Amino acid sequence: MPAAPQRVGRRERNKQEKLDRITAAASELFAEHGVDEVTTQQVAEKADIGTGTLFLYAKNKGELLLLVQNSTYAEALVEGRAAAEHLADVLDAVMAVIAPVVACNRKQIDNGRTYLREMVFGDPAEPHHREALSLTAQTEGAVAEVLQRDPRIDAGTAATLAHIVSAIMFVSMAATVNIDHSVDELLGEIRHQVQALLPR
Incomplete structure (x- = not known):
């Protein structure tokens, strides 16, 4: 009997959603201004997360x-x-x-x-x-x-x-x-x- 597909838990979905928002925010800001001109605070604000949360995904x-x-x-x-x-x-x-x-x-x-x-x-x-x-x-x-x-x-x-x-x-x-x-x-x-x- 084939194993039932495992459902992704809410916590994992939330993590992936935050990662997607961070990636999109950083991508947009870096493309527009260049990496040297962008701060991690700006990325966090654009992704609508705290800076501390951002550092959980990228140090x-x-x-x-x-x-x-x-x-x-x-x-x-x-x-x-x-x-x-x-x-x-x-x-x-x-x-x-x-x-x-x-x-x-x-x-x-x-x-x-x-x-x-x-x-x-x-x-x-x-x-x-x-x-x-x-x-x-x-x-x-x-x-x-x-x-x-x-x-x-x-x-x-x-x-x-x-x-x-x-x-x-x-x-x-x-x-x-x-x-x-x-x-x-x-x-x-x-x-x-x-x-x-x-x-x-």
Whole structure:
């Protein structure tokens, strides 16, 4: 006999509702003003909760930014995987995986660069930071799967190359020298570097 689906309790529903309000409030304020110009007090007020309650969901502004950006990163990765699925050319497919990730990071450049800094230097014990690192690992996994379409690239080599592709992507997005580059310009630079990694 199949188990009956478990109902989500009121307490869990309330927690999720507050998290959704916090995410929406932070997302709107960060997009409008930039993360550096927004206070946690403003986010709490917009989400209609106390500051103390806010800190139960995110300990600081960096964690709030991770919370917001992680959701768009996850959506971008789903989009990229789907776009790569039917592309025959390995380089085209790798770029299809990462293009939406780059685009979502560049929607608000300062926020995107701060997100990358939080990923690198934030506290990995924090849940939103762990989720960001998990998304990075999933991106590398998706790239490695694509690379293995080339019969000359075994699983171990694909994983190593995917890690390098990830580093190229993140450094390109974070570099101050690229701050004025469009998404297309950035993707062109990344493509050129990734192409140099692949067997000929």
